[in-house]
Structure formats: C-alpha cells, structure tokens
Amino acid sequence: MSESDAPIRVVLAKLGLDGHDRGLKIVARILRDAGMEVIYLGLRQTTDSIVAAAEQEDADAVGLSMHNAGHMTLAPAMVGALRAAKLTCPVIVGGIVPDDDVEALLDAGVAAVLGPGASASEVAQVVRDAVAAAEASDDATVGGSKVET
C-alpha cells in the first residue's frame, strides 16, 4: 500500500477536569467520516495518558477539546509532553478559545485552533494540513537520508 492510502490516525481527548465532551464526539464522527482512524480517549485524560496513547497508537495527530478556560496552561503542556517523548505529531485545539489567545497558542507549538462554527470539511482539512506540515518538517529534519515507507 502506498503511503497516501494509509488513513490518518488521530488521538482525540479531553485534558484535565472538563466534562463537555459532546463537541469531541462530533469531531470524532466528522474525522471518521472523512476517512480517518480516530482513537477516542474521551474525558479526564492527563498529558501522560495522551502521550502513552499517541506512542502506542503511532498517532499522526492529537486533537484536544477544551471548554474550561485551561487551554493556555494545558495545551502548551501537552505539546511539551509529546516533544519530551520524541513524538512529533501536531496538536490541534478545538473548543472555546478567545481570539486573543490563538496567537499565543500557535507560538507555543499548537498546530491549529478550531473554534465554534468550523464546518465538518474545515475540521478535516485542518487535520490533514497539520499532519502534512508535520511530515514535511520531519523530512526536513532528517534531510536526505530519509527512508520513506
């Protein structure tokens, strides 16, 4: 099978104490119907549990749903935890994020922020773009010696 045929694998989770998982369930369905494999972790995850899942599942991306105003603390912590484990997969944040915070999150290494009102096709495209950008950056890091699969 060629590389482009393999479905994108996305870990979806709510980080910390945040019980609003309806949005995440909708995103799971959107990504599934866009042909992706969603590893659904659901509520009350920790950065450690998400890193463990991303590692074992060889995830292409991590999607976090945040509705408790903790995004400025938790999202950068998530990026840091993944990178500390040598995982390069992009982190995409969805949920309630004030416009003023978006720039700071992107500066902190979050790949994209999806707010309320994003359409199903936008959600899927943002994930695809983030995964493609991370792969391109991986390839650049490794340089000419890469072995593609």
Added chain:
Amino acid sequence: MARVHKPVDEHYSEAAAGSRLALGRLLTLVERGGPEADQLSELAHQDTGRAHVVGITGAPGAGKSTLTGQLVHRYVDAGRRPAVLAVDPSSPLTGGAILGDRIRMYDVSEVETGQGAPAPDDMSADRRPFIRSMATRGHSGGLALAVPLAVRLFDAVGYDPVIIETVGVGQVEVDVVGAADTAVVVATPGMGDAVQANKAGLLEVADIFVVNKADRPGANDVRRDLELMLDLSHMTGLDTMERGDADYRPPIVMSSALDGTGAENVIAAIDDHLVYLGQSDRLRRRREHRVRTEVRARLKQALDRRVDDLLATDEGRAMVAKAEQADLSPTEVATALLDILFE
C-alpha cells in the same frame, strides 16, 4: 507517525530493547503491509513462541474491553507484561473508524508497576502494558495478515500474554480469535436465548466462556443455556470435530467486569487452559494450525495480487470483455485466465 525514517531492522532492535516508540511505528508498518512488513515478519520469526496468545471475542457491548482492562491490571500485578491488540471495524463507505476500546481500559497503559520508572538505559525493565487499536480497513485479507504478524511482533519483543480483542462478527474476526492458544467468548444476559447462542459461530471456537454482567438478572439463564449447548456439542460430536478431544469441556466463568468481580477466575481459567494444552501435544498442534492459517492467508493475498495484475493486462482485459459481451461464460473466461496465470 506516517513516516519511518530508519530501516526496519533498526526499529526492530530498538523495539526488542524495549522502545515503545519503535514498537508503535513497527505496528504501523504491519498494518500497512508491503515489503517492510515482510521484512519484519522474517525478523520477528526467530524470536517467537514464548507468549501465551489469548483471543477475546463476543457481541458489541458485551464488555470485552472492560474485561480486558481488568485482566491486564492483574497480569501487570502478577509481574507479567501484557500486550493488547484491539480490533474494531472500519466504515465500509469512508474507510474511517472510531477506535474506542482504549476508553474502557484508559488507565492501564500507564499502570504503575510498583517498580518505579525504569532507568532510561534499562528499557527491558519496563513492565507497562502495550495497547494498540487496529481498524479492519475494509480489505478482507488485510486483517488476516496484520493480526498474526502483530501478535508475533509483540511476542518477539517480549510481551506475554498477547491478547487479541475483536467483535465476534465476520469470519476473519472469528478466525483470528480461533487461531489463538486460548479463545475466550464473552456472553451477557439479555442478548437472546439458547437458540441465538446456537446460531453464533463463536461457540465452536470457545475454550472458555465468560458470562459478563453477571450482576444483572438473567445471568444464570445464560449460564444454563451455555451448559445445555455444551451438552449438545458433546452429544452431536461437535466437540471432537473441532478439537479432536472430547474430554475437554470449556468452563463457564461468571464475571462483572465493571468492578472486576470474577476477573481472577477468568485469569485462572486462561492459565488452566494453557496447562491443559501443554499436557499433550495440543499446544503444538494449535500453533501449527495458526501457522498454517497465516501461510494460507499470505498465499491468498499474493494470488489476489497476481489476479489483479493479470486483469489489468491487455490480455486479461480482452478475455474479460469476451464474458462481458456474452461470447463466453464467466466460468470459461476464468478457466482460461487460470491457465494463463499458471502457465
């Protein structure tokens, strides 16, 4: 990660030394199939045969994942190093999948082992369980190839037991569980009577029955129905057909996986079954059967590819056109193509 920047054998060495990152990537190659998976198959082959392979199956919602989570906890407490391969169906329309088994075992992949975190240079001391979700990805032969290779890989890098969890629908899913050393079938109250149980092809592969949700009304009815069914299997001789030994009667274990009641008994039944297999050449025969099943699946896939290649040639297309235009019957065309394939 969609890309693997290192040769397969380097990743394999790292995984064998305990790198979970490398193992995760190798499993992606297994799922994808192709030359890297073939190479991995050869690498893993020399190190296999140590793990107890356990299949767990049953209807959707029977509590397979919850039970698996309970078992994994107990295996870790007992100083073992379990791996789980959780298979879920892909959408036939989009190829996408929601793999939700981890949510039922969410905390086990980072279980405290009581030994503290392993030193970075001693990854082999890492006893944490490894859980991987696998989607069926539509292509029927794919699962039949990916599951046995993934199981051999877990075995080769030191996991034991290796648990395969699948929904008991579809022949391939039943086959992969049936090819395990020990097949556990999970039943629950409220999912039909003995007639339903007789319909399901799962009964023929079961080495152990678990009646889960045993705290609910009707659990004893399920147990009674299963006992009756096993009596009938013995009467009709089905038990000898399947296993070649009428002296084995699958135990029925009651469990309530939500709070872990009965999980110890399930583990004991799984251990007992391995002892039973080891008492004669049954374990060897079962593993030979597993190897035959995998060889057959690989052969079929290779033939499938050659058939696709042949049908894509001018000659193949011309032959098929003869059937389409009704000059020849489909059977005649297929026979002629078969001759071309093997000439």
